[in-house]
Amino acid sequence: MIGIILGTRPEIIKMSPIIRYCEKNNIDHFVLHTGQHYSYEMDKIFFDMLNLPQPLYNLDVGSGTHAAQTGKIMEGIENILLEEKPEMIIVQGDTNTVLAGSLTASKLNIKVGHVEAGLRSFDRTMPEEINRVVSDHIADYLFAPTEISKKQLLKENIDANKVFVTGNTIVDAVQQNLKIASKKTNVLDGFGLSPKNYVLVTSHRAENVDSKNRLANILSGLKLVKEEFSVPIVFPIHPRTEKMIQKFGLSMEGINTIKPQGFLEFLQLEANAKIVLTDSGGIQEETCILGVPCVTLRENTERPETLNVKSNVLAGVDSSEILRCTTEMLSRNSNWENPYGDGKAAEKIVSICT
Ligand code: UD1
Ligand code: UDP
Structure with missing residues (x-):
């Protein structure tokens, strides 16, 4: 068992x-x-x-x-x-x-x-x-x-x-759910968004959101990106981040904050985003799999594969770096290869275990 x-x-x-x-x-x-x-x-x-x-x-x-x-x-x-x-x-x-x-x-x-x-x-x-x-x-x-x-x-x-x-089971999860997502939900309409015309953001890493300075820098970076590209910023807020924004009294004006989304909804938001800015681990992988450019709001990553195939870049949290990296990623081709396997990771893993 x-x-x-x-x-x-x-x-x-x-x-x-x-x-x-x-x-x-x-x-x-x-x-x-x-x-x-x-x-x-x-x-x-x-x-x-x-x-x-x-x-x-x-x-x-x-x-x-x-x-x-x-x-x-x-x-x-x-x-x-x-x-x-x-x-x-x-x-x-x-x-x-x-x-x-x-x-x-x-x-x-x-x-x-x-x-x-x-x-x-x-x-x-x-x-x-x-x-x-x-x-x-x-x-x-x-x-x-x-x-x-x-x-x-x-x-x-x-x-x-x-x-x-074995590959990463996130490829299996994306493949299994992407089709269901496009049939079941139309999350873009619900939020008044059009494909490739908004920036999707997530941030919840303790080292970012538990620091007033770093969190404020990220929010300033988002405002620069919004001004430069004239696109809505959509930010499903992790409960940790929501708590810290309130604690620090930071303003979210100009940013469309929404509650954390279900996976089917989030996959749709990701697949149709112009670009994704994030400090999430899984989202660095998913954007790479979906062919969507990613800017990582960290100084390092445990996902070097995404940097190697050029689907991702490390911006840290300096606001001008966030803008520079967003501009750079938007100028790249999104035709990289997915380094995370063929979507059969679960089968391989369970077969080895049994
Ligand atoms: C945890 C993981 C992190 C992972 C993240 C995924 C650790 C050390 N951290 O971080 O690696 O990337 O989950 O999202 O294991 N809260 C709620 N409702 C919840 C969960 C959390 O309100 O369902 C709030 C609470 O105020 C809580 C805070 O979020 O104190 C942080 O939750 P916690 O599970 O400690 O860490 P995450 O930041 O979620
Ligand atoms: N995710 C989701 N709804 C959201 C934000 C993220 O379903 O509003 C999914 C996302 O698709 C990915 C996973 O949550 O599969 C990433 O989780 P998180 O960023 O919390 O943790 P990490 O990957 O950094 O550990």
């Missing part, structure tokens, strides 16, 4: 092809939701819209400091693993849920599969970098999305026999 552990928006999305594959092929599994994300738009909307079965367990841990959140998740997972006794668990990505899941299972001598292994920003001030490094070094099966991520794992002396290059 496989225990699939998830807890946040991107994990639900990137695990969805694995859950679907297990369901379709009658593979013995259960889904454990830690409840790290819990607001309807960050959690349940994805189970509802992606037709995923409800998780068998939900720990409902909610938000907290890193130690409190990780500790609560570990305790909850331990109880369930002791009862269910799966042969292995799978975690995906770099959140506190991933760290807690891999640490707890490995101490119970339950095999750990890490989906999206080998990503590195080389920035240890990011909580996600710590989570990635620790989980990779504990894991028994490392599912690297690309040869670049495999190479990094080998550099860190991880046994090559444990590493499998």
Whole structure:
């Protein structure tokens, strides 16, 4: 039996092809939701819209400091693993849920599969970098999305026999949902937008939105982009960002802020955007897959593949750099190749696990 552990928006999305594959092929599994994300738009909307079965367990841990959140998740997972006794668990990505899941299972001598292994920003001030490094070094099966991520794992002396290059399950998720998205929803009409005539923005990284200075710089950059290109700026606001904007008393005037979108709606917004400005990890990949230019509001990225194929550029948060990078990306051709695989990552991963 496989225990699939998830807890946040991107994990639900990137695990969805694995859950679907297990369901379709009658593979013995259960889904454990830690409840790290819990607001309807960050959690349940994805189970509802992606037709995923409800998780068998939900720990409902909610938000907290890193130690409190990780500790609560570990305790909850331990109880369930002791009862269910799966042969292995799978975690995906770099959140506190991933760290807690891999640490707890490995101490119970339950095999750990890490989906999206080998990503590195080389920035240890990011909580996600710590989570990635620790989980990779504990894991028994490392599912690297690309040869670049495999190479990094080998550099860190991880046994090559444990590493499998599978592609990223986000390609599976995009392929599975893009068609459904265009049939089911017309989100552009709803927001009064026309294709290729708006800029889509997301920002939620702690290092950006928890700093008044960095967040204010990003907002100034967005205003410069809006003035230069005379296009609406559409910004689905992550709850963390909403909280910090209120706390810092920053103005969102001139920016179309909307609530976090369901995956089908968000895919439509992304696929039709003129350009996407983001500090999200998954969105750097999705824009690359969809052929939409991306400007990353960070100084580094653990997705070098997107820089190599030239679908993405690192702007940091300086407002004039944001404008310069947006202009540069808009002058590039969008005919790069998708480096993240053929959309069969879930099948490859589950086949290796069973
Ligand atoms: C987490 C992950 C991050 C990932 C992101 C995906 C860690 C350390 N961070 O960041 O890697 O990119 O999820 O979106 O695991 N909140 C709500 N409702 C929710 C969830 C959060 O209101 O459903 C608010 C709370 O005020 C909370 C804050 O957002 O304190 C931050 O939530 P948290 O899960 O700690 O981190 P994220 O910023 O969401
Ligand atoms: N996403 C979504 N609705 C939104 C914003 C993002 O469905 O309003 C999806 C997006 O398509 C991607 C994932 O959420 O698949 C990225 O999550 P996030 O940016 O929160 O986390 P990260 O990838 O940075 O860990």
